Amino acid sequence: MHATPDAHDAHLDTRDSAPTSPAPRLPAAVLWDMDGTIVDSEPYWMAAERELVQSAGGTWTDEQATQLVGNPLEVSAQIILDRTPVTGTPAQVVDMLQSRVEEAMRSRMPWRPGARELLTELGRLGVPCALVTMSYASLAEVLRDALPDGTFATIVTGDIVEHGKPHPEPYLTAAERLGVDPGECVALEDSPTGAGSAVAAGVPTIGIPHIVEIPELVGLTLVPTLDGVRAADLLEIVRR
Incomplete structure (x- = not known):
């Protein structure tokens, strides 16, 4: 004669046989x-650009700043040199801008x-x-x-x-x-x-x-x- 599982065993059997959700797929990286x-940080970059251009006696609008978003830094620096009174090399402009942005980010991320x-x-x-x-x-x-x-x-x-x-x-x-x-x-x-x-x-x-x-x-x-x-x-x- 086979034993009849009690209610507790039946509860365990049901729990153990419940399907589990598959793990979600994730990107490789x-x-x-x-x-x-x-x-x-884009407002920090824009502020640094404006400060640099104004210190050279020029003006720098939000529209001009927006056109630089996402560019390689030396490309943006060359645009500033071409369109404003700022002088120097692209590398020098990048150094000036980035040091200002670094300072701002250290102050508030x-x-x-x-x-x-x-x-x-x-x-x-x-x-x-x-x-x-x-x-x-x-x-x-x-x-x-x-x-x-x-x-x-x-x-x-x-x-x-x-x-x-x-x-x-x-x-x-x-x-x-x-x-x-x-x-x-x-x-x-x-x-x-x-x-x-x-x-x-x-x-x-x-x-x-x-x-x-x-x-x-x-x-x-x-x-x-x-x-x-x-x-x-x-x-x-x-x-x-």
Whole structure:
């Protein structure tokens, strides 16, 4: 005669046989722009540009400043030299601007909504992150120092690449350093030049427009904010 399981055993059997939800798919890596994406530093750059131009006796409008968003720094510096009374070399202009922005960021780190939270979650889940920025290494280090050790597995900056954004080299360099296929990653960008760079590198890209609009591109999905975006959402977003 077979024993009849009691209610407690039946409860355990039901619990043990309940299906479990599959783990969400995650990107092989997440490749982050910095200015305007992780931190709202574009106003710092604009203020530094205005201060520099005014000190030389010129004027610098918000419209002119907006046209520089996302550019390689020496490209922006040359535009300033061409259009204002500022003198010197592009490298000297970059040094003056970046030192001012570094000072401002050390005083107050202007986090963009949701960025730090998403970086923290990706780190907890073991998803490698790269910083891919046209700012130079000294400014990237200010951001790195404000985050937990190991937040970025690699950092690609504008002073170590031959071709800056919108060329694909910065994102291809990041993927190569991480040993991952660009097509298995997700890039996060806030500017047309940055989004163009990531898409040209074959990286599925999420655009978060901030100071400037980002035109539609094949391989690019636009969202209004990273606030509330979780690691498990990233691949779903780029598949839309």
